[in-house]
Amino acid sequence: MKQASDMALAALNEPLSETLSRWTSESTDLERQGAYDWLCTRVSAGRVLEIGCGFGLSTGVLHRHGKSVFALDNRMDCLEAARERVPDAVFGLADVGQVHEMLVADLIDFAPEAMVLWMAGAPAEALPRAVPEQAVMQYRLAFQRAAVALAAQVPSIATVHLADRTAFPWQMKDAGRETMATVIRNAVIAEAPFKLDVCDVQFRKLTLPLSTSSHAMPAGIGPVLGEATLRRTA
Numbered sequence: 001m002k003q004a005s006d007m008a009l010a011a012l013n014e015p016l017s018e019t020l021s022r023w024t025s026e027s028t029d030l031e032r033q034g035a036y037d038w039l040c041t042r043v044s045a046g047r048v049l050e051i052g053c054g055f056g057l058s059t060g061v062l063h064r065h066g067k068s069v070f071a072l073d074n075r076m077d078c079l080e081a082a083r084e085r086v087p088d089a090v091f092g093l094a095d096v097g098q099v100h101e102m103l104v105a106d107l108i109d110f111a112p113e114a115m116v117l118w119m120a121g122a123p124a125e126a127l128p129r130a131v132p133e134q135a136v137m138q139y140r141l142a143f144q145r146a147a148v149a150l151a152a153q154v155p156s157i158a159t160v161h162l163a164d165r166t167a168f169p170w171q172m173k174d175a176g177r178e179t180m181a182t183v184i185r186n187a188v189i190a191e192a193p194f195k196l197d198v199c200d201v202q203f204r205k206l207t208l209p210l211s212t213s214s215h216a217m218p219a220g221i222g223p224v225l226g227e228a229t230l231r232r233t234a
Contacts, residue, residue, distance in 0.1 A: 056082025
């Protein structure tokens with residue numbers, strides 16, 4: 001518990017330059033491990049709205065899997081890097097927490113069949129401060145909730161795919177599915193016209209980056225990538 005608390009407090013004080021560097025190294029490592037490829041296998045749709053594309057590594061993998069992508073991010077430097085990496089994708093500067101009707105109209109015209117929000121991140125200045133130890137989790141849940149609310153406004157979106165990293169003993173994965181489904185139902189879906197069945201939550205083992213010390217996690221606990229597929233109900 002202390003380790004998780006220390007990590008949360010560190011996130012509140014991380015300089016922006018270090019955050020951007022970390023995003024680059026983490027996304028590169030996820031691509032190397034095939035994590036984005038695995039996430040793509042969970043998306044059957046051909047037209048995809050990506051929320052929080054970052055520097056475009058995930059966008060590139062979606063494109064490689066034959067997806068037509070409309071990618072949104074709230075940082076211009078991220079969008080410029082992503083556009084250079086995937087020139088065939090459509091990009092937009094937007095904050096999903098403050099959606100303009102013109103954006104919704106553009107998305108309706110694009111007609112995405114799925115939304116993906118994979119590993120939502122934020123600089124320290126965007127994190128809530130009320131409960132420091134829960135700042136990162138609170139931000140992620142609020143971001144996911146805003147994204148699902150946006151998906152509700154785009155009728156063509158039939159599925160929403162949320163992915164995040166966690167850590168637990170692999171033998172606890174069934175309990176992890178139940179927990180992840182419960183949290184998303186209660187804190188993310190709310191009144192949006194989507195549902196999440198436990199069978200639509202899946203996990204994949206990750207390996208720690210080579211730069212991570214071997215004692216970064218307690219014995220028996222390993223890094224895991226979780227994906228939840230929300231399905232439209234109306």
